[in-house]
Amino acid sequence: MVLSKKDHLVGLDIGSSSIKVAELQISRNKKILKKFGMEPLIPGAIVEGRIMDMEAVAKTIRTLFRSQKIRKKDVAISTGGHSVVIKTINTVKMPEKDLQESIVAEAEQYIPYDIEDVNIDYQILGESQFSPDQMNVLLVAVKKDLVAEYMDLTANAGLNAKIIDVDTFALQNIYETVPGQDPDDITLLLDVGASKTSLNILKESTSMMMRDNDSGTHQIVEQICSRFETDVQEAEKILQDPEENAPDPEVVAQILDDVANIWCSEICEVINTFQSNTNDTRVTKVVLSGGGSYIPGFADKLTSELSAKVVTISPFAGLHLNEKKFSAAFTSRVGPRAPIALGLALRRVDDK
Template sequence: MTNLFKTKSKPLLGVDIGSSFVKVLGLSQLSKGYKIDSYAVVHLPEGAVIDNNVQEVPIVAEALKKGVRISGSRNKMAITSVPASVVIVKDLEFSRSFTEDELEEQIKVEADQFIPYPLDEVAIDFQIRGQSATDPEINDVLLVACRQDSVQSREDSVNGAGLQCDVIDIDTYALERTFPLLSESHDLEGKTVGLIDIGASSMSLYVLEEGKVVYSREQVFGGNDLTHNLSQVADMSADEVERAKKEGSLPEDLVRGYVEPFKQTAAQQISRSLQFFYSSGTHAELDILLLSGGVSALSDLDKTVEQELGINTQVANPFSGMKLGSKVNRTKFEADSSSLLLACGLALRSFEG
């Protein structure tokens, strides 16, 4: 079975494989808090990852290899994740009398009933969560399954970069892992939190209650359109545009003509996503919105969203209490930090018991 729940043995390098960028992040634990030891963000060619699926393993592996080299990390043990959208999660109950081998066989039998793919095409793992609250002879078991090719392509990409992919996580679990840090930075205790992750080609809304994701929705919208438009009118490469956006060095006419309208569109797309959430009618209203992903680095996007939606909106920052290692350039890290939330959650897996 796939090591979705493998217990860490060494510090793990967090590897986030997105549609347009790969991100690597290394953390170490201090007596109080954490230190950022290494990080890098590397652009991917168009088509390398499509709809959350790695299409070109050698290209992604080469980008990751470049990222590890830029970061200066010597850590070879890595963790990456698959999107929740490609994962089936099921809570099951089994007798506590089963041995682990017997339980594994029983889980395969059970999985065959609700997984809509042949089992030889599926990666399956499980975690015994403990004794049932209603029956002392029963264990609660969490089953996770996804298509084998979704796992294999990411694992091959990481291994192809000269790393060892030790754990495959799920992105929602990794994001939940950042909640205690976000709570300290943004005063989230007792609040219903909307986390909006806006990447290059997609935007996801995660709603968290008591630090757990209770709702998620992904839609097609991202920063690629803005990047392509700016690249054409300014005769710049995509990498140059991304750098100029982060540095705030775009000419004022391009900011007025392209960036400001895009920020309004982003606010409208977020509003649309929230309407879907509220129409579900199953959870409380949001107390705060946190923005993450590369698009969230646009200057004053949080203010635009807050003004349009009337909700307290901030850029997610799990790093505010962390120390910076000697290999990390503060200016560059601060420009990239909003896109490193998932990589942070993955790296934090290193410090779980």
């Protein structure tokens, strides 16, 4: 099939605990949700963003496309974590074509990997606040072996990866479609996934700070496994419904409380660094996503530690959808885990 320039890609979020897929139909004034689904992965198939069991992951993707009846093959995928480096750098003002030539030499000093081993991408953000002769450039470097791994995976699943995006950018893209935002807010987009956490502090649509760390619901699952001597699948069941499945729900409540405290103090540390680097700019709103947002008490702890509004993302709020197909109960249940796939589904074939 020949793709028209306006064709949007299928968004495929390859998480370490589950795969999510989304398809949108986008016209000038409407974004219609056509498909959304999730499929769990077997534990250990993806570890720290690296694919350990290619066949299992490819099979899960094929199952998901079949169950959702998605026929399109062109997808946008994303990566995050250690193999991706995102930095805002300062450089002398120059036209885009000159930057294209000098970016590799420029990037070398900021990337902790051999420059030969990474793909570099960049975006000019605008004039530096420190000097009119300088400009800010967003630099993104992704390890080539990681890109090759994900290209192999999508090919194995019978798909073509047209765009490899970054999780944090996909999340920001869908967040910007959600109505009712206050332009005065300084917003922290916080995704606590199964194996990693990403933080992105935004002033309107400009990112002021991005960080990734290794925290995630895996910390809870590991503790449940060791306290109750269960495997990961059983521990996941206990986590999702302790009253029903835990030998002792109070032990689970204590684990959740301990881990939520750890997450909170890590987040506060990032925010404190941000405040001291930006003349005390305060984060006024936190938008939570990822499986971590289901943890009882976590949002309340953040509210009191940060004195900010804390909300869970509603990534479907800016989309048109058929309520018979996607009920309010469904979108609110899956909402926290859906944004990256939806953000990827906003991407077009001819995007950079």
